Amino acid sequence: MRRLVLTACLLSFTAGPVPAQDRLLAPTLSCQAxxxxxxRGREVVVASSDTAYDVVHADGGACLNVNGESSEPAYVPTTDEPSCLAGWRCMQRSSDGSSSH
Structure with a gap:
């Protein structure tokens, strides 16, 4: 019985939840990096802070015609650029044709 309890304890430390998708923290990278x-990733999660992030796509066409979405440039701050064009983010189109987050 003691062995079973010990095994259960060890498994609880090694078997945790699946980690969240890795995010690139833009302010720690150069614009080129x-x-x-x-x-390379084609679609990556890019964080501009600890709490603000977007999915950024390499191709602006990745968002078109998907659930009424369109794409817009994804500008984020990096170590060397205050507004680096990292790629494209998907935006939900409103009924008047404009885009919104």
Whole structure:
């Protein structure tokens, strides 16, 4: 019985929840490094702070015609650029044709 309890305790420490998708923290990267990561990953989560993030796509066409979404440029601050064009983010189109987050 003691062995069973010990095994259960050890498993509780090693078997945790699946980690969230890795985020690139834009303010810690150069603009070129961020662009390269987006180009390689094609679709990556880019954080501009600890609490603000977007899914950034390498291709602006990735969002078109998906649930009424369109794309817009994804500008984020990096170590060397206050407004680096990292890629494209999907935006929900409103009924009047404009885009919103």
């Amino acid at each position: 961020l662009k390269t990561a987006v180009a």
